[in-house]
Amino acid sequence: MNGPLFDIAVAVARIAVFFAFCFGLVVVMTWVERKGAAYIQDRRGPNRADIFGIRAWGLFHPLADALKFLFKEDFIPDNAHRLFYQMAPMFSLAPAILAIAVIPFGPDVTVMGRRIALQIADLNVGILYLFAVSGMTVYGVVLAGWASGSKYPLLGGLRSSAQMLSYEVSMGLSLIGIFMVFESVRMSQIVAGQGGLLFGVLPKWGVFVQPLGFILFLVAQYAEANRTPFDLPEGESELVAGYHTEYASFKFSMFMMAEYLHMVVGAAVVATLFFGGWQFPYLRDAGFLFPGGSAVAVPPALVLLLRIGAFVAKVLFFAWLYVWVRWTVPRFRYDQVMRLGWKVMLPLSLLNIFATGLILLLLKK
Amino acid sequence: MTIGVKKVARPREMSFPESLYLVEIVKGLGVTMGHLLSNIVRQEGIKTIEYPEVRREMPPRFRGRHRLMKRENGSPRCVACFCCATACPAKCITIVAGESPDPGVEKYPVRFDIDMLRCVFCGMCVEACPCDAIRMDTGWFTPPDDTREKLIFTIDTLLEK
Secondary structure (H helix, E strand, O other), X not given: OOHHHHHHHHHHHHHHHHHHHHHHHHXXXXXXXXXXXXXXXXXXXXOOOOEOOEOHXXXXXXXXXXXXXXXXXXXXXXXXXXXXXXXXXXXXXXXXXXXXXXXXXXXEEEEOOEEXXXXXXXXXXXXXXXXXXXXXXXXXHHHHHHHOOOHHHHHHHHHHHHHHHHHHHHHHHHXXXXXXXXXXXXXXXXXXXXXXXXXOOEEOOHHHXXXXXXXXXXXXXXXXXXXXXXXXXXXXXXXOOHHHOOOOHHHHHHHHHHHHHHHHHHHHHHHHHHOOOOOOOOEOOOEEEOOOOOEEEOOHHHHHHHHHHHHHHHHHXXXXXXXXXXXXXXXXXXXXXXXXXXXXXXXXXXXXXXXXXXXXXXXXX | OOOOOOOOOOOOOOOHHHHHOHHHHHHHHHHHHHHHHHHHHOHHHXXXXXXXXXXOOOOOOOOOOOEEOEOOOOOEOOOOOOHHHHHOOOOOEXXXXXXXXXXXXXXXXXXXXXXXXOOOOOOHHHHHOOOOOEEOOOOOOOXXXXXXXXXXXXXXXXXXX
């Protein structure tokens, strides 16, 4: 295979695999959410959908849901703005999909004498791109709220715009510390930078060098993804279903997909920035090297598998954490959300930047 | 002492770790994870009744759907006296009486329809019946159906149970 053709084949293959992975996880997450919620609340959860009598703990329910959404009437309310109403679900889903592009799924691999990054696009502005793209999410929600021509979606859209804008600030600021420590905004370099050891014992993961930054980023991300305890834009006890009240059939399903894709991508981002991405603790290219000095040789193929496996495991854990938190913590009141965002998160993230800068300065001296 | 003034206990001040909220969230996560794990390990501990396969045991005096009783020779015990239809507050019982072929019995119901969509399950018909011909002890609800006609139970349906 010659040069350009090979590159195109690699690019297409990478997109296909990572896209399939994320959407597969979205499907699984809808099931995990329903089943996890049920078991947390002492219920059984979905267990009825079956294929030829095989029920598989309700695993076919996402499939049944998708079929149901496909065959429902595609309804547009009279008062809705026809164009924007139909654009909103796309605006909601597209940024979540775009964000997949900069996440490194594994270390570079060598295929047919070429180094291939397991990442769709290793942009030199990595995280800035991520922020730019996730900042667009709010358009989908606001557009849906405004174009529906109904009160509840409008209120949901308003809430969401205020909430997302305020938390975007502390979300961005909470990552400045990470840039300062790893001296890059390129995702692959941040992951590579987390391969070392801290004090010779701990892996040099973002969570250990930036504990406060991690908590701030996690909280801001929950607010960005509109997940409990920040799910005011769709607070069903107050706003029916918030911004997607007037949506049905596949348009509604696109909002749901966007929400779950946000969870998956958010989990991948947290894993990449704060938990070493594909780094397996104490695993080097040649094998394990433990702090005591003992070493275990591991074949390169297994190293690769362990690293990709580590990434997938981290993503799964953080995706589950979204579900776990949702069924644990009640929703905040709206003024509490705003107070937390501006009076707690923002000063703390500024403090975090200051403290990180001070420590780095003292270490350099 | 002023009458009608009641001192209500105020919620106590939160301690510092509680006001941070994060510690309490982690504790809450522990609680939910405990429920999740114990429910996965001990499935039988979940109280859900999986309806079509498993039915709730109804109390013995539960007033369910009706049934008509039979005599020893298999004919309906009902003598078409119209007591139940008269007592019915929902007017859901329709009886057409006919002359019984049995010389010892005067009348028998040619038709005995209960409109289950109108029935309020009050049990007045059972109270009113002088022959103990109608009972509501089947222990189950009226099952759902897709047309209204199917929910008007005829004498054959009522005698089956």
